[in-house]
Amino acid sequence: MAKRRILVIWFPRLGVERVLRRRGAALPAPFAVVGDRNGAQVLVSVNPEAGALGLFEGQGLRDARAICPALDTVTQDERAEAAFLTVLRRWLGKYSPWVAEDAPDGVMLDLTGCAHLFGGEAALMEQVADECEAMGLTLRAGLADTPGAAWALARFAGRGGGGGAETRSGDDIAQEAHATRSKAVRRRAGPVAPAGPQGVIAPEGRARQMLGPLPVAALRLGADVVEGLARLGVRRIEDLAVLPRATLPKRFGPMVLRRLDQAFGLEIEPVTPAKAPLHFAARLSFPDPIGLLGDVEAGVDRLLPVLCAKLASRSRGARRVRLQAFRADGDVQVAEVGLARASDRVESIRPLLALKLGDIDAGFGIDMLRIEAVLTEPLMAVQFRARMGEDAAPVPQDTALDEIxxxxxTRLGAEAVTRFHPAESHAPERAFQVLAAAWSQPLGKPWEGCGRPRPLVMLRPEPVAGPEGPVPPKGFRWRRRDWVTRVATGPERIAPEWWLDRPEWRSGPRxxxxxETEDGTRLWLFYAHGGDVSGGGSVRGCLRERFLAKKSRRNLTQIPRSGVEPKSASDFAAISS
Structure with a gap:
């Protein structure tokens, strides 16, 4: 059985080199990435030019500006750096199938049984270093029998001084002053940018000897533990290894012995690779470029069954499908559609793509078609409803509505199609919520309202002029017109939601x-009793077509002018704008 071998790759300048790669050229001026650490702006990554001037990671931005006024900086983007590290991890998968991220700036590979495919361990590390250098990346690598040993070699080995960390100031660790020693230990607790060889290989079974001269910070211990060990004079791993094991957990916790055993191989530390993302795609290449819409449709008809078969094999359904047409001139035309419900059926995806195929410009011809399900969801099994004495029947699903x-x-945008859901609030304007129809499910049952009628259309309250007091006015003036009340029903008092500070409800209870006026117009009026702001009367809603016709005169259904109240919302005016 092959001996376990672990490779750890550390990218000490990942932050600055990611930005430089995005800009497309290296900057000769001093450059650094600035991040927020405990409320202070500090340097989190510096380029070699800035390091040559004495700038280092963890240094305050003000101190760095004082040393180098011409320092060029950008704000750290942790999400972008994490995504860049994921790209590097996937790229390194060609050397081993067992690759894991060592956030925030490292990658760990299990090379057991893989190194001989690249000419040995030294040749493999040299190839990795050459390819990273071609991409403008700085790296340090360590290869050993355990992940802990490889991590320590990658970040702390080969720096001179017996493997200790480099000094950033004139503090001497040998001084007797306690404050000076503590300050020096804190500065030496973490690794610094490399200046020595790019890779260190520990022969099989030699991890203990290789780790002995390294500082205790190489065991991935916290800064407080490293500082506490330094006060006792324990600065190297070899000094820690000879101490009585029973006393260490009592003083520094169990992590010290655990990290030591993991580095020496006495405790197994697995390398857990990232789970491979699900990928559903199919492509079709043509011997000669095509340009007719019918040819593109025929290609889609050949690709969709392959894609749907892949989805069905993993019990997944597509929510967003992308079709790419690679033209002969190198351009790529993209058509993307979204589904209201996840599906692995050709009949559900094909009509949506047909709406977008006309937007594809074939140019001088299309060489290849590629279709991909960029967003998928697990498909739920068909649910059956069964009761005593009844046959089992599937729960109905409104597939036709989903297709609409x-x-x-596809035509208007997924966010343009909405549906209403009830909300828990007595305030009329907050008794419902608007959700995207593609990302929500129908309520499945009638709304359980408050049992009282509500306006069909909610309007912004407009003040009215009338008699003062919480009584229905016999007449009032609104929009420069006099109105005479024929029938008034109420009042219904609604108090503001005290746990929410909403400006429109600062006028107190309503x-x-x-x-209903003499000419048949139906309105909702409310009287505010006053709160943080003064109250008064306002028009809230309207139920008759005369007011609504100002916004739209299409598809209006006349309401009878009798005094009979409509029984449901379907009896009111139907409006489309």
Whole structure:
């Protein structure tokens, strides 16, 4: 059985080199990435030019500006750096199938049984170093029998002084002053940018000897533990290894012995690779470029069954499908559609793509078509409803509605198709919520309202002029017109939600009336009793077509002018704008 071998690659300048790669050229001027650490702006990554001037990671931005006024800086983007590290991890997968990220700036590979494919361990590390140098990346690598030993060699070995960390100031660790020793230990607790060889290989079974001269910080211990060990004169791993094991956990916790055993191979530390993302795609290459819409449709008809078969094999359904047309001139035309419900059926995806195929410009011809399910969801099994004395029947699903939502979303945008859901609030304007239809499910049952009628259309309250007091006015003036009340129903008092600070409810509790004027117009009026701001009367809603016709005169259903109240929302005016 092959001996376990672990390779750890450390990218000490990952932050600055990611930015330089994005800009497309190296900057000769001193450059650094600035991040927030405990409320202070510090340097988290510096380029070699800045390091040559005495700048280092962890240094305050003000101190760095004082040393180098011409320092060029950018703010740290942790998400972008994590995504860049993920790209590097996937790229390093060609050397080993067992690759894991060592956040925030390292990658760990299990090379057991893999090194001979690249000419040995030294040749493999040299190839990795050459390819990273070609990409503009600085690295340090360590290869040993255990992940802990490889991590220590990558970040702390080969720095001179018996493997100790480099000194950034004139503090001498041998001085007797306690404060000076503590300050020096804190500065030496973490690794610094490399100045020595790019890789260190520990022969099989020699991890203990290789780790002995390294500082105790190489065991991945916390800064407080490293500082506490330094006060006792324990600065190297070999000094720590000879101490009585029973006393260390009592003083510094169990992690000290655990890290020591992991580095020496006495405790197994697994390398857990990232789970491979699900990938569903199919492509079709043509011997000659195509340019007719019918040819593109025929290609899609050949690709979709392959894609849907892959989805069905993993019990996944596509929510977003992307079609790429690679033209002969190198351009790529993209058509992307979204589905209201995850599906692995050709019949659900094909009509949506057909709406987008006309937007593809074939140019001088299309060499290849590629279709991919960029967003998928697990498909739920069909649910059955069964009761005593009844046959089992599947729970109905409104597939036709989902297809309509998908087609409308393809033409108008997924966020343009919405549906209403009830919300828990007595305030009329907050008794409902608007959700994207493609990302929400129907309520499945009638709304359980408050049992009282509500306006069909909610309007912004507009003040009215009338008699003062919480009584329905016999007449009032609104929008430079006099109105005469024929029937008033109410009041219904609604108090503001005290746990929410909403400006429109600062006028205090409201008394609502349903009003019908002499000409048949139906309005909702409320009287605010006053709170943080003064109250008064306002128009809240309207139920008759005369007011609504100002916004739209299409598809209006006339309401009878009798005094009979409508029984449901379907009896009111139907409006489309």
């Amino acid at each position: 939502i998908g087609k409308l979303g 008394d609502y009336w349903r009003m």
